[in-house]
Amino acid sequence: MGKKYDFLVQAAKNLIKERYEKEGHHSVVAAALLTTDGKVYTSLNVGTYQPSIATCAEIIAIGMAHTAQKEMKIEAIVAVRDPEAYVITPCGKCREYIADYSDDALVAVPVGSDDYKMVPVSELLPDKYIKRV
Secondary structure (H helix, E strand, C coil): CCCCCHHHHHHHHHHHHHHCCCCCCCCCEEEEEEECCCCEEEEECECCCCHHHCECHHHHHHHHHHHHCCCCCEEEEEEEECCCCEECCCCHHHHHHHHHHCCCCEEEEEECCCEEEEEEHHHHCCCCCCCCC
16 A cells, blocks of 8 residues: 655656766755645755765755745655665755754655655754754
C-alpha cells in the first residue's frame, strides 16, 4: 500500500534519473517540495568542482516556491540521491531552511535501504535557535 507522499518521492526520482550527470557539474540530488496549498516544486542541486560551495536541491526548491508564492508554507519535502534515487535525509543547512519557512513541515528520512518515513523537521533539528526580537 502506498504512502501519502509517494508522489513526491516519485517526482524527485524522475527528475534525478532524467538529469543525473556522472561527469561535469554533478546533479546528484533532486528534491520535491509540496506547499500547504497543494503546489509541487522540484529541483536539482547545483554542484561545482568545489563541493563546499554547492547549493542543495532542497534550498533551491524552497527558493522556487518562495519566488512563486509570497505566502508559502511547506507541507512536505523529500530528497533523493544518485541514479538509484534513494531517499536521503537533508543536511543541517537544509534543516534550518526548512524549519525557518515551516517549522511543522514533514521531511522524508530513509528507513533501511529502500523505504522512507515522514517526520516533522523539528525532530531533525531539536533545540533550534530562537530568534530574539
